[in-house]
Amino acid sequence: MNSSRKVCNHPLDRLFHPRAVAIVGVSKNSESQGYMYLRQLLEFPFPGPVYPISIEEQEVLGVPCFKTLREIAGPVDHVISCIPHHQALTLVEDCVVKGVRSIHLFTARMAETQMEDRLDLERQIVHRARETGIRVIGPNCMGLYCPSVGLSFRFSLPREPGHLAFASQSGGNAADLEYQGAGRGLRFSKIISFGNASDLNESDFLDYLLEDPETKVIAMYLEGVKEGRRFLDLLRRSDGRKPVVLFKAGRTKAGSRAVISHTASVSGEEALWEAICHQFGVVSVHSMEEMADVLLAFQFLRPSTGQRVLLMGGGGGGSVAAADACELEGFEVPPLPSEVREEIRSFAPEVWSLISNPMDASVMGGIETMVRCFQMGAQWDGVDLLIGNSSAIWLLDYPKSAERHELNLQFLINLAREAQKPMVIFINSGDPTTPWRVEAVLKAQERCRDAGIPVYPNIRRAARALAHFTRYHRRRANPKEPSGKS
Amino acid sequence: MNSSRKVCNHPLDRLFHPRAVAIVGVSKNSESQGYMYLRQLLEFPFPGPVYPISIEEQEVLGVPCFKTLREIAGPVDHVISCIPHHQALTLVEDCVVKGVRSIHLFTARMAETQMEDRLDLERQIVHRARETGIRVIGPNCMGLYCPSVGLSFRFSLPREPGHLAFASQSGGNAADLEYQGAGRGLRFSKIISFGNASDLNESDFLDYLLEDPETKVIAMYLEGVKEGRRFLDLLRRSDGRKPVVLFKAGRTKAGSRAVISHTASVSGEEALWEAICHQFGVVSVHSMEEMADVLLAFQFLRPSTGQRVLLMGGGGGGSVAAADACELEGFEVPPLPSEVREEIRSFAPEVWSLISNPMDASVMGGIETMVRCFQMGAQWDGVDLLIGNSSAIWLLDYPKSAERHELNLQFLINLAREAQKPMVIFINSGDPTTPWRVEAVLKAQERCRDAGIPVYPNIRRAARALAHFTRYHRRRANPKEPSGKS
Numbered sequence: 001m002n003s004s005r006k007v008c009n010h011p012l013d014r015l016f017h018p019r020a021v022a023i024v025g026v027s028k029n030s031e032s033q034g035y036m037y038l039r040q041l042l043e044f045p046f047p048g049p050v051y052p053i054s055i056e057e058q059e060v061l062g063v064p065c066f067k068t069l070r071e072i073a074g075p076v077d078h079v080i081s082c083i084p085h086h087q088a089l090t091l092v093e094d095c096v097v098k099g100v101r102s103i104h105l106f107t108a109r110m111a112e113t114q115m116e117d118r119l120d121l122e123r124q125i126v127h128r129a130r131e132t133g134i135r136v137i138g139p140n141c142m143g144l145y146c147p148s149v150g151l152s153f154r155f156s157l158p159r160e161p162g163h164l165a166f167a168s169q170s171g172g173n174a175a176d177l178e179y180q181g182a183g184r185g186l187r188f189s190k191i192i193s194f195g196n197a198s199d200l201n202e203s204d205f206l207d208y209l210l211e212d213p214e215t216k217v218i219a220m221y222l223e224g225v226k227e228g229r230r231f232l233d234l235l236r237r238s239d240g241r242k243p244v245v246l247f248k249a250g251r252t253k254a255g256s257r258a259v260i261s262h263t264a265s266v267s268g269e270e271a272l273w274e275a276i277c278h279q280f281g282v283v284s285v286h287s288m289e290e291m292a293d294v295l296l297a298f299q300f301l302r303p304s305t306g307q308r309v310l311l312m313g314g315g316g317g318g319s320v321a322a323a324d325a326c327e328l329e330g331f332e333v334p335p336l337p338s339e340v341r342e343e344i345r346s347f348a349p350e351v352w353s354l355i356s357n358p359m360d361a362s363v364m365g366g367i368e369t370m371v372r373c374f375q376m377g378a379q380w381d382g383v384d385l386l387i388g389n390s391s392a393i394w395l396l397d398y399p400k401s402a403e404r405h406e407l408n409l410q411f412l413i414n415l416a417r418e419a420q421k422p423m424v425i426f427i428n429s430g431d432p433t434t435p436w437r438v439e440a441v442l443k444a445q446e447r448c449r450d451a452g453i454p455v456y457p458n459i460r461r462a463a464r465a466l467a468h469f470t471r472y473h474r475r476r477a478n479p480k481e482p483s484g485k486s
Numbered sequence: 487m488n489s490s491r492k493v494c495n496h497p498l499d500r501l502f503h504p505r506a507v508a509i510v511g512v513s514k515n516s517e518s519q520g521y522m523y524l525r526q527l528l529e530f531p532f533p534g535p536v537y538p539i540s541i542e543e544q545e546v547l548g549v550p551c552f553k554t555l556r557e558i559a560g561p562v563d564h565v566i567s568c569i570p571h572h573q574a575l576t577l578v579e580d581c582v583v584k585g586v587r588s589i590h591l592f593t594a595r596m597a598e599t600q601m602e603d604r605l606d607l608e609r610q611i612v613h614r615a616r617e618t619g620i621r622v623i624g625p626n627c628m629g630l631y632c633p634s635v636g637l638s639f640r641f642s643l644p645r646e647p648g649h650l651a652f653a654s655q656s657g658g659n660a661a662d663l664e665y666q667g668a669g670r671g672l673r674f675s676k677i678i679s680f681g682n683a684s685d686l687n688e689s690d691f692l693d694y695l696l697e698d699p700e701t702k703v704i705a706m707y708l709e710g711v712k713e714g715r716r717f718l719d720l721l722r723r724s725d726g727r728k729p730v731v732l733f734k735a736g737r738t739k740a741g742s743r744a745v746i747s748h749t750a751s752v753s754g755e756e757a758l759w760e761a762i763c764h765q766f767g768v769v770s771v772h773s774m775e776e777m778a779d780v781l782l783a784f785q786f787l788r789p790s791t792g793q794r795v796l797l798m799g800g801g802g803g804g805s806v807a808a809a810d811a812c813e814l815e816g817f818e819v820p821p822l823p824s825e826v827r828e829e830i831r832s833f834a835p836e837v838w839s840l841i842s843n844p845m846d847a848s849v850m851g852g853i854e855t856m857v858r859c860f861q862m863g864a865q866w867d868g869v870d871l872l873i874g875n876s877s878a879i880w881l882l883d884y885p886k887s888a889e890r891h892e893l894n895l896q897f898l899i900n901l902a903r904e905a906q907k908p909m910v911i912f913i914n915s916g917d918p919t920t921p922w923r924v925e926a927v928l929k930a931q932e933r934c935r936d937a938g939i940p941v942y943p944n945i946r947r948a949a950r951a952l953a954h955f956t957r958y959h960r961r962r963a964n965p966k967e968p969s970g971k972s
Binding site: 030031108109112113114115154155156168169170171172173175176179180181182183184221223249250251252253254255257258259261262263287288289292314315316317318319320321322323324326327328332333335350351353354355356358360362363391396397398400404428430431434435438439442445457458460 | 516517594595598599600601640641642654655656657658659661662665666667668669670707709735736737738739740741743744745747748749773774775778800801802803804805806807808809810812813814818819821836837839840841842844846848849877882883884886890914916917920921924925928931943944946
């Protein structure tokens with residue numbers, strides 16, 4: 001369909017390039033999922049034919065409806081099922097007749113109910129699909145998002161493609177990644193919500209994403225694994241070729257119990273998973289926020305193995321907290337050497353003694369000193385990584401003060417652009433108190449995104465993301481060295 | 487001044503009830519701190535006379551200026567100094583002549599510079615003040631905020647008073663608490679930024695706040711302590727009478743170094759501080775966000791020692807993460823007992839098997855089932871604490887979907903109002919992507935605030951705050967029992 005795309009010979013690549021899509025169970029109720037899938041494919045847009053299937057409706061959103069899949073004249077490669085579970089087997093038969101390649105079952109209430117008849121039903125669907133060469137995504141999931149071909153399961157997912165892939169057992173988390181990071185610039189090759197993983201499971205998608213030329217970084221949310229040995233083999237063979245960022249949930253007794261009623265998975269031991277991640281260089285995260293934060297670093301920063309950080313900006317209390325946060329994540333925050341301090345003394349005789357690393361901007365007594373100090377610091381060969389603090393707290397006191405915040409941020413952005421070292425910025429976002437503050441933070445974040453700079457709402461999240469990022473690259477650079485705590 | 491206020495005989499109470507305030511070093515530059523203090527006192531308003539002192543200006547903001555303190559005819563109890571350090575000793579002499587009670591030195595570049603002459607200067611100021619009965623706040627600090635009497639150092643601090651007090655060595659952090667929590671409802675009796683603590687230090691303020699009838703909860707940000715033994719004695723004697731929430735910074739080598747150039751303090755050992763907090767029932771937090779989160783629980787919730795949590799709402803992935811987060815903070819998330827499940831089966835035969843604790847709203851197939859399940863759960867005597875998940879992620883897909891989010895939230899708020907158990911709500915706030923989403927989250931937060939319900943941006947912060955809160959109350963209920971990890 002897209003002739004300029006890179007060739008991928010992996011069998012699952014066909015899933016993401018259907019010639020036509022049918023959505024089964026579409027109604028005019030704008031809150032129904034069938035309606036929403038249809039609208040999304042029309043709006044993104046999916047360039048091939050999209051066929052709504054409905055018993056009741058003649059047309060939805062101006063598109064004529066078919067009563068069944070079999071009525072459609074042209075080929076249909078991918079089917080999205082929004083019908084109740086008890087109609088699913090009939091649909092599979094229609095798909096067999098029609099020569100469909102893949103069925104995505106948004107349809108739920110199958111194995112996750114733990115009811116015997118539903119477990120059976122799910123098994124029958126998979127059995128029939130497999131014997132006729134159809135692949136099943138789900139049930140109980142949101143399906144496929146692939147912006148380069150116009151597939152989506154959320155209106156708010158970006159139209160613009162990127163190089164991050166996310167395979168998630170949870171549909172909510174598949175949506176959450178966008179919510180946590182798209183505003184800061186995360187862009188995706190694919191997001192796959194695969195739910196109960198009755199046929200295609202985490203290993204299938206990992207295998208594919210490791211091959212996929214559109215994907216440079218792989219993120220996964222797992223509640224359990226269907227084929228443990230295969231999954232580990234894949235991680236072993238891939239061993240850090242592409243970064244794999246894993247959020248394994250169900251870490252506790254209560255969490256594991258919740259896993260079962262969610263996706264009918266069996267979640268394993270926390271310690272075991274940590275050991276696996278450590279062994280294979282997998283980046284292990286524990287929330288969707290942390291995942292978004294790490295992916296942002298991988299997307300925007302040039303690789304770095306560095307551990308010495310320069311902290312620039314903010315006030316005194318924030319500087320102390322920033323130094324603490326960095327050291328707690330394993331970074332060094334080395335003091336400025338005497339030659340740099342002497343040079344600062346030459347142009348800032350009143351305040352030089354207060355300036356070290358962290359470089360507290362509140363003592364500098366003016367923008368000119370700040371600019372010179374930050375520039376000197378950024379060039380100092382005693383640090384590998386730069387963290388800019390655009391201290392919104394202090395500056396966002398009244399609407400006019402937001403202008404100064406913008407000036408400060410713009411200077412940091414320029415510094416990041418010119419710097420020969422990876423740089424991130426954090427902007428303390430507080431709680432959304434007043435519209436003008438919220439707007440200022442939103443605007444600041446957009447500026448960072450447009451400049452390709454990872455931005456974080458506090459130093460702890462910035463330091464954690466950089467720690468994951470540099471640990472991955474240290475392991476890549478020297479696979480035999482221990483990669484530090486993971 | 488305020489005749490209805492509760493009587494407090496502590497000598498420091500006078501600091502917060504000056505008859506008149508003079509601001510020394512006021513200019514027409516609207517970004518200068520002298521100008522800002524003047525404008526704040528006029529706007530809050532401070533009801534007594536406010537005298538700007540300026541060499542250059544005849545008037546500022548319509549208020550006539552005096553050349554020196556001595557020229558003022560009436561009494562002046564409190565002086566705010568915004569002049570350079572080298573003029574500070576002369577100002578102290580003027581204060582002696584004028585019979586001033588307290589001087590707040592916004593003036594900085596004293597001991598924190600670590601320069602011998604500045605250390606000397608600070609010592610001389612304190613010596614002269616002490617021998618003439620004047621108390622010094624600072625230097626190198628923002629001073630006093632006390633909304634009941636119209637004192638402030640930030641425009642954005644709430645006019646409305648509350649019962650939380652915060653004493654902070656850092657001016658930035660003194661401002662940050664408002665930024666992190668006022669939008670969610672935090673209200674204060676006093677915020678004190680005391681910088682270098684040359685005269686009045688953390689022990690003086692703790693001693694006062696323990697007595698202050700306007701203060702029910704005490705928060706402190708410390709980089710070091712001047713009088714270690716006295717501080718511990720105060721904690722020992724107070725032993726949990728009022729909750730004390732402490733953020734002790736400078737935990738690491740890099741952080742401790744930053745402490746010195748910030749407020750000239752010596753920060754101690756991390757482990758020692760944790761032991762102190764544990765022994766005296768002090769709530770130990772490690773960021774301003776965490777402090778705001780804990781204070782919100784103390785401000786809004788009825789005391790609870792409970793450890794059994796009911797989680798309501800959100801989707802599957804979010805439910806698993808929520809269960810994990812609660813158990814990692816030491817809570818139990820008990821499964822629903824069979825009699826409750828059987829009752830749910832009677833009105834929700836299709837989905838009952840998917841409903842336990844966490845109560846995943848996405849499987850309930852409609853608002854009616856959800857309402858009944860949550861109400862039953864809230865009344866179930868197997869849980870002590872309720873956590874509502876207003877899963878903004880899923881609902882904030884397109885502008886119209888925000889309406890459903892509002893409905894869900896309103897239901898949770900009603901439940902919290904009627905519940906006989908402490909309840910908090912979390913609203914996944916994501917990153918501020920689009921204005922309509924930001925607006926929806928802001929509005930949701932305001933609704934919770936207005937209903938007096940603590941609201942958190944994710945489950946981890948909600949669970950952490952509740953853990954601190956219930957641990958404090960368990961210790962109060964049974965001081966001899968270990969209070970668990972702190």
